[in-house]
Amino acid sequence: MIELIPVAGIGEVHPNDDLAALIASSPTELMDRDVVVITQKVVSKAESRFAPEEEKAAHVDAESVRILRRTPDGMVISQTRHGFVCANAGIDVSNVPGDNLVLLPIDPDASARRIRSRLQNHPGVDVAVIISDTFGRAWRIGQTDVAIGVAGIDPFIDHAGQPDTQGRPMTATKICVADELASAAELVMGKTKEVCAVVVRGAEVIWDRGAASDIVRRPDGDMFR
């Protein structure tokens, strides 16, 4: 069984807040080998990634390395500096105080590693950290949460070559568990609730170095550029 447990009591996050300390002080106690999923929004807030709302277009341009589509209503689908393909370079205004935008963290994998390392010191648990964001998809309506920062686990479980239940080697089955963990956590967060972090307990993952940047398709492996 896997449990998805909200990290209670974090409240509004402000610039320079220590997210690891806020998570550690929650009544939701962490255990070794938990996966802690944290929304991008609070990581960006703690890292002061704000900009005035009227500068939106300039920031979307600055955060993008390649524009894929522009919609009639002014939304841009682009690839960000990090390699992620998403709407408006991940910049948005919801759940943000004042007339401010929030940009993605400069390096979400580094943010995840930093939070993980602080949780290793206090409360002294060995957990994985995923930073999640809500992305749309090609061909399917609606958005799901995916991993934009990963620390402590391989983002994949690669079944290629392993025997299936019939003993035949499986091909081309490489599950992006990091994205599935982010999606699972979103079910607890919702969008209007004040839950910005979720503990996933009991998931089978590979404890290893890993990064969300590993999930980005390189140009030569991308059939949908």
Added chain:
Amino acid sequence: MIELIPVAGIGEVHPNDDLAALIASSPTELMDRDVVVITQKVVSKAESRFAPEEEKAAHVDAESVRILRRTPDGMVISQTRHGFVCANAGIDVSNVPGDNLVLLPIDPDASARRIRSRLQNHPGVDVAVIISDTFGRAWRIGQTDVAIGVAGIDPFIDHAGQPDTQGRPMTATKICVADELASAAELVMGKTKEVCAVVVRGAEVIWDRGAASDIVRRPDGDMFR
């Protein structure tokens, strides 16, 4: 808290097996308002959707209405009769006895409704049913599970117009919870394990008519045709 609970003891599924009866006889007891996620593979087996392995190319063609890409190693990315964009029209050979292919169910939404209706009769619980499959994605490496059949819930939670935590109306936030539920369940299933159904208990969903066909982008809303 949300719990992801494996439905134990189903074992290998054969043509004409009654999946609802198999699930009802599991030691994992269902409760009202559970979401039961079942892999496409066992639904297709129960519905006898087999074909000889040497007819693969013909069946991929027959199940496809539009080819998006062909890879150098012979994989086809196409849109299926159902509207899903995936590899090889969802046809595969893993976890299948003998030299057989398994095709997608003819109408996975109807399959989900049928299983849900049988579970309403015995054991007499009001649950939602999701049929899941493992799909790749544009731009991101690896696969995640998504919903190809839905019964009993709206596949989305649409936050557009609702106030965010700052009281401002949110725009363009329509979460595909059906896909997130499928991804969450996959974390319990793995690929080589014999778990083909998972109960998701405690998720906030909208109990309403809904179908996975609602998730398919129509041509006029599809920027990546």
